Amino acid sequence: MTIIFAPAGSGKTSLLRTWAARQPYRLAMVQVQRDQQDAQQFWLALLGAIRQALAPGTPPPSATLDFDGRAMVDRVLAELADGRMVLVIDDVHELTSPGARDQLSLKGATGGLCR
Numbered sequence: 396m397t398i399i400f401a402p403a404g405s406g407k408t409s410l411l412r413t414w415a416a417r418q419p420y421r422l423a424m425v426q427v428q429r430d431q432q433d434a435q436q437f438w439l440a441l442l443g444a445i446r447q448a449l450a451p452g453t454p455p456p457s458a459t460l461d462f463d464g465r466a467m468v469d470r471v472l473a474e475l476a477d478g479r480m481v482l483v484i485d486d487v488h489e490l491t492s493p494g495a496r497d498q499l500s501l502k503g504a505t506g507g508l509c510r
Contacts, residue, residue, distance in 0.1 A: 411483050423448040424483040427490050434495035438467040445474045445482065464498045
């Protein structure tokens, strides 16, 4: 994981897009919504961005009543398994869901997305 920290409007997103365009990898980019509190929405957006990068036109994943954050981390990791994708989570500081933040870290029993 790499964190890019700079003031708003300084070009962080543009820098990432320019860098990613020069890489031999696909790019999946997720913009975290302001004050994002819903873990399921966050993970569905992440999974949807990855699937769009792999197969444009793929329908977005649907919400479920029995959302399981750890299972979603496993699904995302499975999609990233070939190692030929760059995943950018823009404005991750806006993610206020404790569950989603823990799942992104190594705090979970099965590990998180950031390894």
